[in-house]
Amino acid sequence: MIRFGPGNLRIPRFEKPVYVVAGGVTDFRKRYPEKNTCQLCMEALRMAVEENDLKVEPEEFRRMVNWVVYSQFADHFGDQLLAAAKIHDYLGFDPLGNIEVKTGGATGGSAVLAAAQAVASGYATCVPVVGWERMDEVSTRVGNSYIASAACKDFESELGWMYAAYYALMAQRYQYENNVPHETLAKIAVKNHLYAYYSPFSQNPGKYTVEDVLKNDIVSDPLTFLECCVMSVGAAVLILADEETAARLTDQPIRLKAICGGSHTLRTADRRHMPILLPHETEEMYKEYFRGRRTEWPGFSSFLASRMAAYLAYNMAGIRNPLEDFDLLETHDAFTISDVQTYEDIGLRPYGRGREFIESGDAYYEGRLPTNLSGGLIGTMHAVGATGIWQMVEILWQLQGKYDKFHGDPKMWERYGKKKPADWRSLQVKNARRGCAISHAGTGSHVTCAILEKP
């Protein structure tokens, strides 16, 4: 497809409202031999049902569930096909129906989308979404090779067997066209490592300086280690329900106003541009883009999948301007540069000006649109199948005013063998009403955009 037909840009609709009622996670580690995958999923589910102020006992909750969605990126990593069946049994949900969703790095977002479709259509009324990844059974080098087998094995995987390299090619082109100082990119890494410092769940927290990031070893030029996401083990659970069930379960239901998906070619080579304007954009804005020489947007160095998902979700949820309408945002910051590209795709700045979102201070806590207060994929976790789910768990807690409850309780830190830092600070967004989460796969092969809102 290169030209859109009338049906292609139809705005999705839920027949029934969909709510998010509870979330749970494990902590995230590079290696986690103490617990197998079934146990990690149980731990996340237990947190969701026992620690989210639900109004029913866990046993009663179990009797309300009528569909389950599972989320794992790579069977390679877990070395267990149909792991979902094993986990479904372990969680005590047999003989209920279930499905496992797979869309690469966006698997978590897509799993929530599948669960929302079930609730919105009336197929189900109470749906846990369970995601995990176990990436510690192979070396990091082999792990990177496994991840790169989610590139085109015929024409692209061989060129590096390393996803950072495929991103780096887009990044370099983006840099050639837009010339973002490396310092700006480093600021994203510094921000997300710092926010991870306040999270008991985080794998790679740290108080780094821009200089630390710039001096760090390069993985694939221009990206340094501190600018790349972590490889994690862990699990996350989000519980979706219809209106009636949500009211029975919690006094603080959060509405899932929209969740929509977009796609673009798995091969970065094959990216063709297909312009889509967001509600607050005009064609006029792009007349001078790349000194008037670039009419092809979003193209090779953008994520059309993100633009498509945002276009659908913004229109579905009635978002007029994301900077004004959202109170917080979780992006899929697999790499610093891909974060800047995403800022443009989802309309925080026009194409070519993404850097301003960081440089202006907008992206920071107490800025206009605090982004990745969770610590993101760079600082906290990327246990791939859990990632998109965990992003929404963090937004749920923020909208419920529970950031401190889950991040600030010293007992939560002790649970994972950690000590709460003496200089811990709360990243609770005051009066947060609406949050957005972007779940992202490949070099932009699948993207979902979710909008959560306090009713």
Next chain:
Amino acid sequence: MDWPTTCLEVLNEDPLVVKNPKNWYHSHTYGGWGRFFKGLRECKLLATRCTNPACAEKRLWLPPRADCPDCWHPMEWVEAPQVGRIYTHSVVTYPGELFKLPPGTPLISVEIEGVCTKLMSWLKEGKPEFGMKVKAVFNTKRPTNTILDLAWVPA
């Protein structure tokens, strides 16, 4: 019956972690685009173009596709120009397992006149720069039978 003789080596006793070795191969099926890889052995850069006269796009695709994504008609093989320009580049310092070239190999995406893609490849000689003219070279001596049999050098 006796106990099995193959044992899994204990990597860690507590918590228990054992080593599960795997040693087999996949038969990688190129199918409809096998012709492209065989073409590389003959120094040919084969792309495909849609045969449908009514197709709105009729783009030249490289990587080739057997079928047109714009109208779903079969495509025909066409030789692509063997010169292009570097659209983007990056040096991969820490490649993943299975990478057949040394760390530090410059990866490039090549823009070729008339081709609607930016073919991912590698630069065999020289230092990559944006817009640099390059020409295709082919590994005919000892083909790897992968996309690495195509590379580029400054033109």
